[in-house]
Amino acid sequence: MTVMGARNQTEPTLFERSRPGRRSSELPVTDVPDVDVDVVLDGVELAERAPLLPEIAELDLVRHFTRMAQRNHGIDVGFYPLGSCSMKYNPRVAERVAALPGFRDAHPWAPPAAVQGTLRALWELEQWLTELTGLHAATLQPAAGAQGELVGLLMIRAYHEHRHDDRDVIIVPDSAHGTNPASATTAGFEAVTVPSGPDGLVDVGALEALVNERTAGLMLTNPNTLGLFEVEIERIAAAIHDVGGLLYYDGANFNAIAGRVRPGDMGFDVVHLNVHKTFATPHGGGGPGAGPVVVSEELTPYLPAPVIVADGEPPSGYRFDWDRPLSIGRVHGFHGNVGVLLRALSYLQRHGSDGLASMSAKAVLNANYLARRTGEALPLAYPQHPPMHEFVLCGTAVREHGVRVLDVCKRLIDLGYHPPTNYFPLIVDEALMIEPTETEAPETLDGFAAALAQAVGEAAQDPDILHDAPRSTPVRRLDEASAARRPVLRWTPETDD
Ligand SMILES: *Cc1c(COP(=O)(O)O)cnc(C)c1O
Secondary structure, three states: OOOOOOOOOOOOOHHHHOOOOOOOOOOOOOOOOOOOHHHHOOOOOOOOOOOOOOOOOHHHHHHHHHHHHHHOOOOOOOOOOEOOOOOOOOOHHHHHHHOOHHHHOOOOOOOHHHHHHHHHHHHHHHHHHHHHHOOOEEEOOOOOHHHHHHHHHHHHHHHHHHOOOOOOEEEEEOOOOOHHHHHHHHOOOEEEEEOEOOOOOEOHHHHHHHOOOOEEEEEEOOOOOOOOOOOOHHHHHHHHHHOOOEEEEEEOOHHHOOOOOOHHHHOOOEEEEOHHHHOOOOOOOOOOOOOOEEEOHHHHHHOOOOEEEEEOOOOOEEEEEOOOOOOOOOOOOOOOOHHHHHHHHHHHHHHHHHHHHHHHHHHHHHHHHHHHHHOOOOOEOOOOOOOOOOEEEEOHHHHHHOOOHHHHHHHHHHOOOOOOEEOOOOOOOOEEEEOOOOOOOHHHHHHHHHHHHHHHHHHHHOHHHHHHOOOOOOOOOOOHHHHHHOOOOOOOOOOOO
């Protein structure tokens, strides 16, 4: 993964490279008469000085970004088995569609009449998502999965409030993604944990004992965050619905079930989908993404406004409906991350329903194959049920050699692989969470299994190799705690004033 010249070489920031007067491009001298800015912008508050932008030549700019890109790991560089993140290959056809000038150059303020094609594409994506989830209506506004969670929970809150039903608890399994309890708290609920049983599934007896008239809902993903299918989902749904609560589906694991089973049919009332995990869009490093939310008929009045409406039968015109008195309000500056949504639509259309069913089957097949192969090095944390699209290994065995799973992960980097998700879910000691996705060939999976076996073998024979890893990267071990606690987000130039 290292690139000649990039190794062990520090890359100054663009600001550090900045030299006064240096330019990438220059505009011709203006032949329009000067005007007084204060007159034209009368009353507008202006900054006291121009923004501090780096001044740099085009060649240095290109080299900077090319070098930075070469230091990055991405799905187009190598295997990226980051559990829970569905880091899969993104077909280039989706990029082409998103880059079509009619989509790409549309202005967010454009009147609906001028962007009928974009509105139709967004409306059609909503139809796909309602069909795939078995629910009634969708919003495409949320810009990420976590925002989708918040939007879904605000709709659950609005639903109960509208019925004058005072409910303040959201139940979350102990294996849940950290965003779930965080979203519940942000939406004004108390997040209460339900434990997993010894087999890694929700302890349904404990759940039944927890629910009461304070229960606003349950947040769950199925397959759950251990990659296991909740076989008692109907009993779970009944436990929540019987006390008047609603079921929220965290759709980040949709790669396992797309085209096969539908959250709506399992009893869920709200679903957010991470289209940037399941339906194309290169992701990693934090974005961009989109987290559409799909809801049941009962929750439809609470969708964020505006809602895209299709007029005529068959639809012949598309417009925004702002007249939504029960709406929780707008949650995005415009209409969502449209480029990401267009990639999702082209991915869905390119696959069709049979293609999606085949995709999820292969995701599950690949995970089960790899779980068998890596099982030779480390055991499954919850072997009682076969995994779906991802699985969690327990790495406590390496501890007796003074090594931790973190060291194994760092060693995997030297062996050419991006490490899996680690220390998550929290209920597994020394967890390694692996999601191969459907786009990887068996040879790649074999190679990864061999690398993991090698690293685990080295733990017994020569633990210093692991403590010392990674050796092949431009930077070695990072001080992650300081990076999080004392982030340096601002560069202050040396100026005269
Ligand atoms: C990725 C993920 C999320 C959050 O999605 P973002 O788009 O990163 O905000 C939520 N839940 C689960 C299970 C996830 O894997």
